[in-house]
Amino acid sequence: MALFVHAVLPMAAVLFSGTVAVAQSTMQKPLLEDIATGKTRVIDLSYALSDKLVPWPSDAKAFEAKVNATVEKNGYFTRSFWMLEHYGTHMDAPAHFPPGTTTVDKIPAEKFFGPAVILDVRSESDRDPDYELTLKRIEAWEANHGKIPAGAIVLLRTGWASRWPDVARYRNQDANGKMHFPGFSVEAAKVLLARKVSGLGCDTLSIDPGNSSNFPVHHLVLGAGVYQLENLADLKDLPESGAFLIAAPIKLEGGSGGPVRVFALMAEK
Numbered sequence: 001m002a003l004f005v006h007a008v009l010p011m012a013a014v015l016f017s018g019t020v021a022v023a024q025s026t027m028q029k030p031l032l033e034d035i036a037t038g039k040t041r042v043i044d045l046s047y048a049l050s051d052k053l054v055p056w057p058s059d060a061k062a063f064e065a066k067v068n069a070t071v072e073k074n075g076y077f078t079r080s081f082w083m084l085e086h087y088g089t090h091m092d093a094p095a096h097f098p099p100g101t102t103t104v105d106k107i108p109a110e111k112f113f114g115p116a117v118i119l120d121v122r123s124e125s126d127r128d129p130d131y132e133l134t135l136k137r138i139e140a141w142e143a144n145h146g147k148i149p150a151g152a153i154v155l156l157r158t159g160w161a162s163r164w165p166d167v168a169r170y171r172n173q174d175a176n177g178k179m180h181f182p183g184f185s186v187e188a189a190k191v192l193l194a195r196k197v198s199g200l201g202c203d204t205l206s207i208d209p210g211n212s213s214n215f216p217v218h219h220l221v222l223g224a225g226v227y228q229l230e231n232l233a234d235l236k237d238l239p240e241s242g243a244f245l246i247a248a249p250i251k252l253e254g255g256s257g258g259p260v261r262v263f264a265l266m267a268e269k
């Protein structure tokens, strides 16, 4: 069910000190105070919201914006907008799928800040649109960068963002309407939950693979109280390790999720 959302999204209150422990990395860690001088680069991983994005197939209407006041008539400009909670770049709160219970406004704020772990599966996804993340791929990341740290935000880089916002190519539906895009496997999600990650994310419509009909990864991850980020913008500029993420969702009371602004901070080379 859609909720009426009013006014602008919250921006993250950035309190990052640059001393947060990340997995072993040769990269210089980004510093908050270096943002203004350009030494720390900020990458916005959220798509701008409009009625032109790719909704879930069963969502006929997902977004509408209306002008309330114009400079010409009123002396100022305002709009109202309506949208589904799960549209565009958004966060799934644990309450989205049982047995998760936490609504988006109740997720502890410290969970929104964490080292970025990028699992690059672009070549696998190119070969097989039904690719599911393997344990081997996680092991390969850990062999290069060390154990995935508690509090990490783990993003699956499938390359699907290159299809955005082409509805047909992004959903990749077959003749029966089944979608085909890569995602996390249950086995991989179990290992990541055991690492005590704060969130999982992907550059596709869902963290379960597109051909899933019962969403086992959603049930598992949200049931463990961990949030999900979906429809992230292009992750191509992020290093596999060494960036820091801020995922700031709308603070919508009782929300099953909602639009999220996601930023990656990284040292400029």
Ligand SMILES: [Zn+2]
Pocket: 086, 090, 091, 092, 230, 257
């Ligand atoms: Zn969602």
